[in-house]
Amino acid sequence: MTTPYHIVTIDGDGIGPEVCQAAVEVLARACGKDLLRFDPRDGGASHYVKTGQVLPQDTYEACRSAHAILHGAAGLPGVTYPDGTEVGNDLHLQLRFKLDLFANVRPIRLYAGAQSPLRGFPPGRIDYVIIRENTEGLYASRGAGVNLRGEVVTDSLVVTRKGTERVARFAFDLARKRSGAPRDGKRRVTVCDKANILRTYAFFRAVCDEVKADYPDVEIDYAYADAITVHMLKKPDFYDVIVAENMFGDIISDLGAGTVGGLGIAASAEVGEHHGLFQGAHGSAPDIAGQNLASPVATILSGALMLRWLGDRHGDKRLTEAAGRIEAATEAVLAEGKVIPRDLGGQATCTEMTAAICARL
Known part of the structure; x- marks a missing residue:
């Protein structure tokens, strides 16, 4: 050692x-x-x-x-x-x-002594981890976006197979080490995306599906980024591990923190x-x-x-x-x-x- x-x-x-x-x-x-x-x-x-x-x-x-x-x-x-x-x-x-x-790792756990603004959730009943892909997504454009004559500004959303596969594998590996979601004890990875709208997120979801094949002992679940903000308030005890693209992961991590006492x-x-x-x-x-x-x-x-x-x-x-x-x-x-x-x-x-x-x- x-x-x-x-x-x-x-x-x-x-x-x-x-x-x-x-x-x-x-x-x-x-x-x-x-x-x-x-x-x-x-x-x-x-x-x-x-x-x-x-x-x-x-x-x-x-x-x-x-x-x-x-x-x-x-x-x-x-x-x-x-x-x-x-x-x-x-x-x-x-x-x-x-x-x-x-991999950005954000544990969301309700500790004894920290009061949740969500009624009916005692200490330990909220206990999940958000894994945010940390080097790609929309934030990969930081410093590289285009500002055309002060009239048109663009930033590109970047999703790669390697980047998605390794962060998905990180999430599934973590789920294997945990005790499952507080609600039902099931080891579960929830994929947060907007696969119904953008091809980048459909690709993100597809790669997560491919990785899931190596983890038959862990469930996979899906949630659109807008809908999960409601689910994290209504049923936070359902979640075990959530994996998301950079920007979505950034946003929902702070929301999760708000449910267990704040940043x-x-x-x-x-x-x-x-x-x-x-x-x-x-x-x-x-x-x-x-x-x-x-x-x-x-x-x-x-x-x-x-x-x-x-x-x-x-x-x-x-x-x-x-x-x-x-x-x-x-x-x-x-x-x-x-x-x-x-x-x-x-x-x-x-x-x-x-x-x-x-x-x-």
Whole structure:
């Protein structure tokens, strides 16, 4: 087993430094001093303002050689490129494409202590994962769209067999590892698309069907992107794993997060065959930056995702056990109800939330 594991940390912008360092503190407490080696690196919109680089070459090289990357948040209001797109997002977008992080993993789980706006769904009754294809789709056109005389603007939707097949296989493999949907216990992959309208999505669905043939033990289900937004509210317990094209996956992931407490509790992973980037699903919230008001929960849970991914890759049970302890400690703190972050209706500061989780560990 390779130890210590080399973890690059990029604090980023806004609340990024606060939540990233909170996650580092929890990870260090759960894993001990010899299992992880943290390597802080620069990057993000604020670094771009100072240097003209959102992802410095030395940061990229460190990310490429590291076992995993932990990121706080990126982006600042008004810091944009000449075409109007945000600079901060380009940090993880560059890493996404350069490191081929083709699968975006968004767990949607209702924890004890986090109240769902959906009536009748207690903790554990909402528990599924959205797998978003991360390198193709409509977002593959970022920076490459056509703006003709300021009159006509186009971006192309890109779907390839290789890209769809590997993300579908990732989704089916994940379903095999899970316990099935809360409603009926069945292992199921739902394909989210618009196959009734566009050929790209019909192709996406067809390739998913081909992959399904290798997984007779996992059901396949289909949902159009518009209809699934209703189903995710009416019957969220039906879902186990959902796989979607880049843009649709982006949209429904935030909807799913809203059903289990919001983006402040939503973990996120971007993984490929060799690299992984982990960060909370929320933004940089510059309006509360530096005030110790941010919730570190999403980043802490993303750190647990990182440990699980590393544990699977390296066959290291110490990492997967530590991940389970972090998730259990976080849920226990929320369920107790004494230390609750502001986004979930409490008054706990970032440091108070971090200390409570560490104490529970």
